[in-house]
Amino acid sequence: MDVDPRHYEHVATNDNDVRNIVLSYLVHNCYNETVDSFIACTGMKQPVDNLEGMEKRKRIYHFAMEGNALKAIEMTNQVAHDLLEKNEDLRFDLLSIHFGELVCSRRCTEALEFAMTKLAPFGKVHKYIGKLEDFMGLLAYEEPEKSPMVHLLSLDYRQQVADCLNRAILAHMNLPSYTAMERLIQQTTVVRQCLSQELGKIMHSLIFVPSSPSYLGLNFDKSAFFSTRIFSERSGGLLIYQRGQCRSNYENYVYYTVKCRLAKANEYPSTSPASFIKEPHKYFDQAIITVRAGDGGHGAVLNMPNERAGRPQGRHDKERTRKKTLYKRDFDGSLILPMGGHGGDVVIYADEEKDSLLEFHEKGQYNAKRGGNVDAMGVLTSQLHGGLAAPTLRIPVPVGTVVKRKRGKLLADLANPGEEVLVARGGQGGISLVEIPEHRRKKLMALTTNVMRDDTDKVLVLGQPGEEVSLELILRVVADVGLVGLPNAGKSTLLAAITLAKPDIADYPFTTLMPNLGRLGGDPSLGAGMYSSEATLADLPGLIEGAHLGKGLGRNFLRHLRRTRLLVHVVDAAAENPVNDYRTVKEELRMYNPDYLERPYIVVLNKIDLPEARDRLSSLTEEIMRIGSDDISSGPETSSKDALQSLSSKDGPADLSFPGIYIRDKKDKEIEDYPRPLAVVGVSVLKGIKINEMLKEIRTALRKCRDGDGALELSVQT
Ligand SMILES: Nc1nc2c(ncn2[C@@H]2O[C@H](COP(=O)(O)OP(=O)(O)OP(=O)(O)O)[C@@H](O)[C@H]2O)c(=O)[nH]1
Ligand SMILES: [Mg+2]
Secondary structure (H helix, E strand, C coil): CCCCHHHHHHCCCCHHHHHHHHHHHHHHCCCHHHHHHHHHHHCCCCCCCCHHHHHHHHHHHHHHHHCCHHHHHHHHHHHCCCHHHHCHHHHHHHHHHHHHHHHHCCCHHHHHHHHHHHHHHHHHCHHHHHHHHHHHHHHHCCCHHHCCCHHHHCHHHHHHHHHHHHHHHHHHCCCCCCCHHHHHHHHHHHHHHHHHHCCCCCEEEEEEEECCCCHHHCCHHHHHHHHHHHHHHHHCCEEEEEEEEEECCCCEEEEEEEEEECCCCCCCHHHCCHHHHCHHHHHCCEEEEEEECCCCCCCCEEECCCCCCCCCCCHHHHHHHHHHCCCEECCCCCEECCCCCCCCCEEEEEECCCCCCCHHHHCCEEECCCCCCECCCCCECHHHCCCCCCCCEEEEEECCEEEEECCCCEEEEECCCCCEEEEECCCCCCCCEEECCHHHHHHHHHHCCCCCECCCCCECCCCCCCCEEEEEEEECCCCCEEEECCCCCCHHHHHHHHCCCCCCCCCCCCCCCCCEEEEECCCHHHCCCCCCCCEEEEECCCCCCCHHHCCCCHHHHHHHHHHCCEEEEEEECCCCCHHHHHHHHHHHHHHHCCHHHHCCEEEEEECCCCHHHHCCHHHHHHHHHHCCECCHHHCHHHHHHHHHHHHHCCCCCCCCCCCCCCCHHHHHCCHHHCECCCEEEECECCCCECHHHHHHHHHHHHHHHHHHCHHHHHHHHC
């Protein structure tokens, strides 16, 4: 059935539904003041979770984030007295945060005592042992922030625990542990993803939603409709809803069958099939894979070469004897028998040819070859003419990929081309034995030192299995310029205006869900340097207040700024208070990682085609120029050097992904103490006003980075 997608434009969205969704989000995340004003403005009913409960959850969340986990436990026990008794995992995680805080503040004796009394009992349960070992390992380092287990001290880790705790408390109060908004995003993502994969095909999917009126009176079946409508607006797919009822063992469900098909109306501006082709970029920067190294080849039990000497020999026997006599002898006269081949190792390396992790979503399992067996004749099996050991399986990933064990240790940060890490070791090949009576063999072996045995003293004829590990690959975008700003400021429009990238652009916040990359054309005036041909720009999802704590989408992507040299702050000059917006973004950057504020940056005041922006352009420019310091010590060149130094050092404080830990003191600085922008330009990226001036400023700033850091450039590139 072909339905013109434009018909969906006329489907009215009920304001109350939208308000409920917003309110549930605010309540879930404990924005009690905003909830207050939201209720006052909209005249909505007080939520089920009253302000007092919200305030308590908020305090618990903040205690966990600050590392004051004992206080978080105490308060949790007050609001949900048996929650932590029942949820051992959560209790362990909270205690581990407290332990981490003690280690960070160098109170090692106290940390040790705490571990012995509070954490050690968890060691009886197998699943905690690995994590306990990692935590205890922190004590062995003079600077635990530089240890491979630094992720256990990071804000990310605390945030994960704090989020889990918040969800658990909500569930304990019989409130939904996910907000309607989160569900909408999950559903929309799934539908859009499926549609992009099934380009041109009809697909059917069922969206199950609880039929009972949910938290705050919001009926989720409406939210399902809402999400699919967003989808239809943004991607131009056709959606046909069929309502139905079904029962599972536990709950009554309302379900919608959603049929999706690509819109045929190509002339409709937002329904271009090109937008579907971009869809897979969603997960270009993260992937989970499993790798398995090859098993070792088996050894064999071989005949003694001289056992049949003297007997009449046929043609085959002669041939066999010829092979057997090929066994070499050691200096003491003992036979050197062939071993099974070593299984192939698995290595991951940084390859300049690769630019995303997308392919790992198609193929998630990588197996290296097994080592060759020794056949009964003591010669190599035919498949292994080239040698017994299996080749190493080398997996290329983009430069800038961080390799971690799934939910575990950081294994490598492959920041430079050619860098590699061994992630799974191949199994050892089995040994061969000669066929002699058991009692003689035992005697013989007792004399030999190089016979492999396992734990039970059994001789290893069979090859050993190769290692198998699940890995998380995270790509930190390697871009020269990072575009930052509040949602809707025009970052994606800017990227589309000056590069060939075609990001999603729309008039609502969080259009960009994953970073988009674009390449700036070469500027001949730059000379033969890094930027003579091009620079890469990354358009990041919009930041909002609280992004550094994980609000909005920001935090997940702030890490992509790590490798940028220049930031471009995009500010909507037609907004109500552009200077405040600018300050908000700077504050978020400062809270996430103060070093970001020390990087050179320019400010783009966008949307000057609109009168409200154009009229106040000069006053805005002046005001923004006033924010910041001229102090040379924190000037752009020094700071850029710092940034580069941190990039070139592999294991120093360079790892800015866990910034909250060792740069705490820098957070005491005010925004005014950081450098001013290199330039402020007013543009309209949509209407193409003053684009050339903006480009000139970007290029001049890039040149400044290059000139200022010339000496360091070499060390980064080598
Ligand atoms: N009038 C006017 N509108 C603009 C200009 N630049 C962008 N817009 C509009 O602003 C809206 C948001 O633009 P986007 O480029 O999607 O904004 P963004 O900063 O990428 O937003 P997020 O992806 O949500 O962070 C769109 O409707 C654009 O058409 C401009 O120069 N003038
Ligand atoms: Mg965008």
